[in-house]
Structures are given as C-alpha cells and as structure tokens.
Amino acid sequence: MGQFRYAERTECMESSILREILKVTAQPGMISLAGGLPSPDAFPVELVKELCDKALTTWKDSILQYGTSEGFAPLLEALSDYLKNDRHIKSAETDRILVTNGSQQILDVVAKLFIMPGDKIAVESPTYLGALQAFNPYQPVYVDIATDEEGVIPESLEEVAVKEKPKFFYLVPTFQNPTGKSIGLERRKAIADIAIKHNLLIVEDDPYGAIRYRGEPLPPIASLASDNILYSGTFSKTFAPGLRLGFVTAPKDLISWMVKAKQSIDLHTSTFVQALAALYLGEGHMKRQIPKICELYRPKQEAMLVALKKHFPSSFFFTEPEGGMFVWAEGPEGFDSLAVYEKAIERKVAYVPGRFFYTRKEDGAGTMRLNFTNSTVEQINSAIATLGELFAEHL
Template sequence: MSLPEPVRRDTRLDNYVDRYAARAHGMTASAIRALFAVANRPEVVSLAGGMPNIADLPLDAVGSVVHDLVVDNGRVAMQYGSGQGEPMLREQICDIMRLEGVVAHPDDITVTVGSQQGLDLVTRIFCDPGDVVLCEAPSYVGALGVFSSYQCDVVHVAMDEEGLDPQALTEAIGAVRNAGKRVKFLYTIPNFHNPAGVTQSLERRQQVLAVAKAADLLVIEDNPYGLLGFDGEPIPAIRSLDADTVVYLGSFSKTFAPGFRIGWVLAPHAVREKLVLAQESATLCPPVFSQFAISAYLAKHDWRSQIKIFKEMYRDRRDAMLAGLSDHMPAGTSWTVPEGGFFVWVTLPPGLDSQSMLPRAVTARVAYVPGTAFYADGFGSRHMRLSYCFPTPERIIEGTRRLGEVLEYEMSVNETFGTAIHQGSFKPYEAPGANQT
C-alpha cells in the first residue's frame, strides 16, 4: 500500500502580509534604531546615535516655565489647538530664522511634530509612487526612510568638501528627465550635514539655487543644526536667497530639547495651505502643550545664551573626536572636519567594509553607523558615521581608541587572507571629505 503524499504546510510570521498596501512592503527598520539595544549598554562607547546632549539645559528654568504654564494657562495649553500651530510660537520662529537671514511671515509657517513630520508632510503632498527625489550622497537616513515609504525613487548627487556639487546636480536632473521620469524636489542639508559633516558655503548655496531655478526644481532645505556652528555667524539659509523656490524645515530638537517634538515648515503660501490640510489629517494639530512650553521658554529664558552653551559643549566634543581619530586611526583612513553640528564622516582604508566590521566593533565595545545606511542604492560600505554629540570627551577618545584597534585588526586579516572587495567598485560620490592620515 502506497503512503499518501505529505501535505506541505507553510507557516509565516505575519498573517496580514497579503493585506498591506504596496507602500508598506518597502518599510525597513532604521539602521540606527536597530543599534540602540546594543549601543545603549553602559560598557559600549556609542559613536552611533545623534542624540542631543541636554545635560547643560537649565532644568530648573524649564521646570519653572512648565509649572507656571500649567497653573496659569493649563486649560488652554492642554486643549486641542490649531492645525497650523499656535500663533505666538510661529511669530517666535520667525525671530529665530531671522538669525540666518530668513524673512518670513507667521502665516507661512506650519508647526509639525519635529522636522521629521515636516519632511513626511512635504513628501506626501508632492510625491506620487515612482517620482524621483534628488539627495546628496550620502544623505540623512530618516529622509531616505520617508522617501521609501512614499515609494519615491532616490537619485543621489555627488558631494565634495563644500557639499552638493552643482555640476553633478545639473547632470542628475538631465539624466532623470531624459529617462522620462519626474524630479519632484531636491532634498539638501546645507549646514553641518548629516552624516557627512560638511557645510555649503554661501557661494555654493547660490550655485545650487541657480541650478534648481533654471530647472524649475523645488528645494527642500533641512536645517536642524544651522545655529550650532562653532565659529563665526551663521551662513544665510538657502531660503533667505529665494522665498519661492525653497521649502525650509526647522526644529527645536537640537537647540532646545528633542522630547517636546516640535519642528516647523516654512513654505510658499499655496504649499502651506496643503501642509495644514495634511497636518490636520495626520494629527488634527501638533502637540499644543509642547508649543506653549517652548513659547514660554523662549519668552522667559535667554535662549541665545543657551545655544552658545550648547555650541561650546559640542565644540569640545568635536575636538575630542578629531584628536582621537588623529591618534588612533590607521594609515589610509580619512574623515571630514565639521564646523558645527554632530557628525564626522569617515572613509576607511581600501578593502574594509563598515557593515561587515560592525559585529567585531560591538564586541570591542564601540558602536558606529555603517555608511550603507545613508545611501538608497547600496553604496557606502567603505564609510561610517561617527557622532560626537552625546558621549563625554573622555569617552569619545576611548571610543576612537577601540575603533582604531578594530580597524587595525581588520587590515591585518585582509593582508593575510586578502579581500573580496574590488577596489575599483566605489563611485566617486562616496567621499565628500579629506584629511588623509
């Protein structure tokens, strides 16, 4: 007697996989968030996350502001509010942006749940599936996640020591349009770039803007770090050069505290109307209590002096990072020298792969973000982002020492056994900075 054929019974972890919208299938976890569980262990020196250091924030002053807000105006501050954001905060945001040369009207500002939501709303109202977004190479991992979630195609544009390359931008626009695709906007971080650490000069901003205007291309200027420069006055924002071509994203996460989750979008009036409608459909209104709290802080506290304190703290940490890299990185390693912000972009010696090296680094109790997280096209394996904003200078020095030992070991393994990485396989746009050691 023959036995019956066995019946195959497949199982799957997600019973709803066939029901999701097509855009949900492209969603992936952030490479940085995936590191948190390991990087937050006390024995690990985390040079990975870009978490602002609020140790120098005057909590007594903030606590007093919040206390008075609840006692004096709690019934308003804890109620629903405007989908566009509270008028008094929008007026204060105009004062803040004026420090970078931006002249704006409060009516053209939409308050958001951090600048991340602002980018999400902008992408939602402009992009259809298959539309192209131009980004620097590398680019902010959170922006790449937004563009992926709306099924956009990201095309990277080369950078150099001054940021986005205008000639490469011109060529990218032409290539995309010749391929029959629509370019919806250029996304750029001109100040203390995340992750590259470089800054566009005023001349470079003018050149990039000229290319965008000639191509009738919208520019999305993401500027969370603009007031955190270590030397001199802020460079005028791209938005200060053209009010019609540029949509500006700002945030209180880096200059005050990220837990309040308040950012904003400054956009041309017609775009602002669409943003408010999108905001209302997403959240009804941005967090009212957070807006009142930040507004009271700005009104009652010397926030300019507080930003100066933050700048000095981050400068000390930047200096520690650069000193540690100079002392501990092996020959063939290079990195950018940021003039502000949170990040250094490291180029590894030939043959090393930051993604495959990460487990060994974590074992050596140091964490970083592999460069591949900042590209939509799989590049960046020879790069890593190091963050100096949160650890103490002493911890930063120790982290670079541990990282240097990992690199030395990887290089010795490659020297002994060879490497499968083809040295000519890296595109020029992978390396925006120098300082070869």
C-alpha cells in the same frame, strides 16, 4: 507573510539590520558613537519648570485645549521674528509657517504630498536615514546629486534638474547628517539661482545650523530663494528633542497643503509644548542657551578629531565639520565598516556603518558615522583608540 494583509508599502519600511545594530548600543559598558542624541546635559530642566508655570499663568486653560493646525499664534509670531532676523528668511510671515511634531513630521508630510510610486526625487549621497525612511513607503525612485568635500556640487544639481526633473531635491546643507559637511556660501548662491531659474522645489532641512563651534555662520539657502524652498527647522538640538517640536516655512500655497496633510495625522502639534517654545524663543532663552550647548559640545568634538588623527590608520579619511553632531570617516579601498562592526561591539564600541545612509546598497561600504555629543571626552578618547587599533588589525 504576517497574519494580516498589510499594504504593499510596508515592504519599503525601515532596514531591520540597522535596527539590530542599534539595539546592541544599549548593552552595559558600551560606548555608543552610533546614535544621534543630544547630551542630556544640554537640556534646561529648571528653566522648563519655570516656563511651564509661566505658560499656565499667562495662557491658563487655553493651552490645554485643541488648537489650530497651523500652530499656536504666539509661537508663530516668535518663529516669524526668529526666521526673519536670525535666519535671514525675510519672507517668513506667520502665514508661511507651520508648526509640526518634530521636523521628522515635515519629511513625512512632504512625502505624502509629492511622491507617487516611481516619482523621481533627488538626494545627496549619503543622506539622512530618517528622510529615506519617510520617503521609502511612498516608493520614489532616488536620483543622487554628486557631492565633494564641500557638499552638493551645483552643476550636478542643475544637470539632475534638467535631465531627471525630480519632484523635489532634499538637502541638509549645514553640518549634514551623516557627513557633517556644509555647502559653502558661493555654492549656496549658485544653488539658489538654479532653483529660481528652473523653478525647482528644494527641501532644506536645517536641524544643526545653529550648533556651530568655529567659523562664520552660513545663510540658509531659503534666505536666497525663498519662493522655491521649503525650509525645515527643529527645537530638537536647540531646546530638547523629547518636546517633539519642528517648524517649516515655505510659500503660502505649499503651507496650506501641508496643513491639510498634517490635519489628518494629528490635528495639530501639542498646544502646551508650543506655549513653552513660544516663551523659550520669544523671551530670548534660546539665544542664551545655544552658546551653552556649543560650549558643551565643542571639547567633545575637538577630542574626537584629535583622537582620530592620533589613532586611526593614516589611510583613513575623516571630515572636520565646524559644527553639528557628527564626524564621518572612510577607510581605504576594500575596508568594510559593516564587516568589522561585530568586532567593535565585542570591544564595547558602537558606530553606524555608513552604507545605511546611501540609496544604492552597493555604496559606502568603507564609511561610518561617529557621534560625539552623547559621550564624555574620556569615552570618546577610549572609543576612538579602540577603533583605531581594530581597524589597523583589520586592514
């Protein structure tokens, strides 16, 4: 009990153990594979200076004024072109787009619009922790969709749709956070067909789709069933997360509800930041920047995969994603990644124990999420060697 009478929903806000775990990553000398930060080397600082100047010259004081809740018109135009031509979402007209403060805000707005206490919503297991944190205060009942090495199993999604009738399905189909897994093309088509057949709402969260190191690009599920999908994107991994800029395309009626829900939170997203993004996207800077970001991350990811093969005990499984920012590892039966965590910290390496990404507290004890984007190749080699040694001792 605190000093004030907080709402009951505060009891469902954020796991404090995880906060404690992430705090230690700031200790001096720590190699943190725990966070999910892009590398600062990926931020185009000089370009941002130029874009600030150009934005102010082009739009003058108007970009320092209040704006419309839907978004800054030149950015909506640029996003519409990008979503139609690069993401193949042909329905993405400007009146089906909303610009947000990061894509995290989209999750909060979705929760606010759809979840009453006790309502069922369906998620992958494990799933993005920030989504659980956005949904939890609205007190949903989670229904897990079964997954395998290729992500969501369409038959399971259909079974959940028919039996549980969740308000919506939340999926991260490409380079998922935390596992790095991607749903293959055939499964995407099957999921799109199921969504249309049962008139489902699928929230497709896609922050990592453009960050690909190998293999063929996969179309968003939204390009296959746009009337049933709320597609969420962000500039956090393709520009800079500190700008806090996300965007969503969805059926018109849903966008108009989202606009109302966002209005009461912040009126609108920063006009100035949207102007920078309008130039970044509209003038082709993003197209040139993404390959540079991938070139920066590819050797880091390769180093992590090679080090995992070399140093982790052979009883460990790990994913080998073709892109994104994470690798997911799982130890053998009986291994507990949270129990060894303190020893890892003593040896100056941090990771996220995987259990925090599950809706049921008994799941995922042997799993962990490893980030490679915000460490050097040397740090990654040394951290994985340390963990491998520690886990071998612990088994």
